[in-house]
Amino acid sequence: MADFKRWKEQRLSRADGSRKGSVDEPIEGIVRLLNGHDSFCTTSSCSGRVVVLEQPPLPPAAEATTSFEIQKQNCNWLMVTHQNCTIQDVLTALQRATDDAVFKFEPFVLHVQCQELQDAQLLHVVAIEAGFRNSGITVGRKGKIMMAVRSTHCLEVPLSQKGKLMVNEEYVDFVVQVANQKMEENRRRIDRFYTSLQFALENRDHSSSSPLEEKGRNNTVDPYRRKRKSKGTKTDEDHTSPEENRGLESEDETESKLNVFH
Template identity: 30%
Template sequence: MQDPFLQKKQNILKEISQNSDDNLDASPKGTIDEHCIPIINLINTHPKMVTTSSCSGRVSVYLEGVQNNKIISKGNEGKWIFVTHDTSNLDNWYQNINFKYDITKFPTSENLRSILYKFEALILHVKCKDISTANKLYQIAMNCGFRESGIGSNYNVAIRISIKLDIPIGFMDESQYNEDGEESYNCFVSKEYLKYITKVSFDRFKENLKKLNQLHEAIDKFIKEDNDGNDEFIERIESVNIKEGWESKEERRARMIKEGLERKEKMRRTKLEEAIRNDDGNIQSLV
């Protein structure tokens, strides 16, 4: 009978390896963050650990939802107005949002939904086979400064750190739409203030990546020391790791360009062959 943990791990790794822009997972983003790929692959080489979810860190602007006539942070109609996991998309993000700036206008009704600017740091969820492995991973995380970490049921370890921002920057009422029928938002902070908290977020991203690298090094050291010699198992799980079925945006773009050129060349050759056939009834060798 197969080990239940091993079976669960193999199923998870199969799902991870198939995740792509054309095969989205259940997360809001739909694909695994590129910054998380190395540490996910690393953790999954350990025979007693498997990653179940991750976020490398993100900036988001979130419109609170409504439920039973009460404003709640998440829920019905709550949505991201803007979200990015990469600093390359962060500069001047507010230029693309339909904000109405008025630093003197604040929400005065309970029916007005708040808009929150958030920076959320790295989070990893790792399922472990036993309490001993869970405790070791938890201790590694704590030693690396991930003080919000914890062990849940079924030896699931949540690795978290508190370097976050959570700032109200505006609001929207239920009937607020512009002349084109699009939602518009009241922003009660200035563009200068948005520029400032964006700069702060760049610093948060930098610290977040530093902690991610520190965690990666610590887990790598642990795995090397804890290797139980089960090379056959490690080979099996490495055969379905993310790198086999996952592409970065740049790799996917390059592949699609290459495939497009190949299709065009195939069409060109087909048309040329048809033209030659029409001319003399013979297909000549094409170079």
Template identity: 45%
Template sequence: MDRSAEFRRWKAQCLSKADLSRKGSVDEDVVELVQLLNGREQFFTTSSCAGRIILLDRGINGSEVQKQNCCWLLVTHKPCVKDDVIVVLKKANGDAILKFEPLVLHVQCRQLQDAQILAVRSTHGLEVPLTHKGKLMVTEEYINFLIKIANQKMEENKKRIERFYNCLQHALEKEPISMTSYPKEKIKEKNNSSYTHKKKRNPEKACGKYITEENNKELENDDHDDPGISVTIFPEDY
């Protein structure tokens, strides 16, 4: 069986399906990143989120946050304000949780060596309970403090997306990769079908580390007990 042909068929099928996310389109801040990956023969994205601030009500019987079964009180991919949070908190009947979730990107890779380029770990989240059984457990001053932190994390998240794009692009340019004929127009946006970054990128400057053939050889010769492969293509302070 030609596994490359099988992967291409799988990719074509997945990318031709309708976007079933709540928003129904790719988030603006990751459109170029999704296009970059889907334009390469050995990758395709299955889901993505540029980062968001959410307020969830998990009800009065929930012991842990289950996003599929809880009430979404607030979802935004932009900075939010205290008044918006206070208003929707009045609708909470159970345990409301304020969360910031950073970039999430799920990618199918043709081979293990392709996946190595994308193996990145980062922690940049926030999760704080605000109510219990519908009763507000914190002050409005503290809520305002949390929102400032969440908004700061949102801004930092955008910088990391930019850095990730630059470093990934630089790493891919060092590999002999052929382009697919999958058109960028297939990636839907809610308000802008031809979004491009206004900033001029400088991959050489943006990347503190990037994948090279020597890096890959070192990984192949690594005898650590951990079977997973984690390769960072970010600067040390990422």
């Protein structure tokens, strides 16, 4: 515990190395809540965003060997917003494109280092119940426990090639509306996650201080798991498929993403 506490103090004392330089306002409460508990330390986050970016096309020989992160570093960010956007925002961004431009919606993502596996499991249950069904837990070779809160309701649409718009404005307006709808759903899931997380942590803290320890644990610690079991379905703790965990970073890759998410 002492080692985790010392590491957490060092981590939280660092300057924010993200593009934005601060935590997104819609998830400030979540980040504050987790970092206020001894068992958790947030390492990277994004509340969800709509972006237009362009990337020079890769030569065919390089496509199979160039990593996603190298490709992303070569991108030119034409528009980034953590709010709803308009068709005019997108068209203005596309006017600056000289290479292939892509319109994307990326939902809420949060990486948390946890002191114990049971801490990560608590977050995992809360995340799944809130609708973040691509969430998962990774344990590094040295025992580092990371919990990733992720969703699958993404959107990625190519719009221009070599600076030329390949679709009409009506279609651009359509994908903007779809992205805004996804952003609204993303906010609802964030609210559910925050509310459920508060409830779960309060119950856990109350249970650990109660003299009726075993009874308290049975009644309060696992309401989410019992709810899912009562429906006769497997929980994600029973089985998490490779597809659900696709894209989860290793411990070293997670550390390297700190400059990506805002």
